Amino acid sequence: MTDATTQPVLDVTPRKIKLYAWVLAGVLVVGHTAVALLLKAGGNTGLTFRTSDQAGMILIGAVLASGALLFTRPRLHLGPDGVTVRNLLNANTYPWDVVQGFTFPEDSQFAHLDLPHDEFVAIWAIQARDGELAVQALHRAREIAAAYRA
DSSP states (O other): OOOTTTSOOEEEOOSHHHHHHHHHHHHHHHHHHHHHHHHTTSOSOSOOOOHHHHHHHHHHHHHHHHHHHGGGOOEEEEETTEEEEEOSSOEEEEOGGGOOEEEOOTTOSEEEEEETTTEEEEEEEEEGGGTHHHHHHHHHHHHHHHHHHO
């Protein structure tokens, strides 16, 4: 009999998209802050910008950066309770008795968690742009799934 400490567990997060999201968030904040600071530095254009306009511009950059950082959320967790897939906005746990397997369809950007009745869930944590890391994560997920279903 195995206890919870010896049961296989897997946690996967995407690599490249996290880097892209952090860089984009930084560019958005720095860019909007720079534009906000330049609003009052302009010559006599006939427009009057106030401090509240500058603050609003910085706030817009922060909101857009927060949206970009949603792409750091995807995660796949395999454990004794089943498979938890967290994508951009939601997370769902699927018990092992409904998990049919893991696939990576040709021309797809994301791996799939196959469910009964030809349904599937896209797994944003395993992305094609991660290359060999995605292949390794998918093989490991299949191994752990086979162990839990056995």
